[in-house]
Amino acid sequence: MRGKVTETLLTADQIQKRVAELGAQINEDYKDTELFGVCLLKGSIIFCADLVRHLTIPVRVDVMRASSYGGGTESSGSVKILQDLDVDISGKDVLIIEDIVDTGRTLHRTLELLSVRHPSSLKVCSLLDKPSRRVVDVDIAYTGFTIEDKFVIGYGLDYDEYFRNLPYIGVLDPNG
Ligand code: 5GP
Ligand code: MG
């Protein structure tokens, strides 16, 4: 395992409190309908699992996987869909659940791909947002935390597949 956590950016308590707030907001906004949550693998697994447990509206969850970083800390320009949804989303109120929006490329491509399937609505909930790194503009309806341009790990986010298990979000020094 490479890399060292040099700083705690968000504690487990801070994250849990914010996730509960996001859940409450989503319950309110979708109270007259039902939700189709799309968990973007793999980084969003922990966030999605915690978020949906705050939902009291009828909700279904499916998973989808798009390529982004590979093993390192640099994003690539081309985004591939590695695993698609199992079901048709036409007429559904779809909420994409994402761990972090960085350049915006992954989400932009995913939104393009899903919007042509005619969902009734299509929105994004991202735990983290790094706006200073944006290359492609994306509309995020629900944001957990806006953070600086630092490579973060924990609470689902990985470095070389490690660190997803941490209950907090930390800053990683890849050479540490
Ligand atoms: P984007 O296409 O917006 O550049 O990248 C989105 C994906 O890259 C995220 O869903 C996440 O998997 C990964 N990513 C972006 N920034 C970070 C970061 O600071 N830490 C980790 N672990 N992954 C990141
Ligand atoms: Mg992601």
Ligand code: MG
């Ligand atoms: Mg990753």
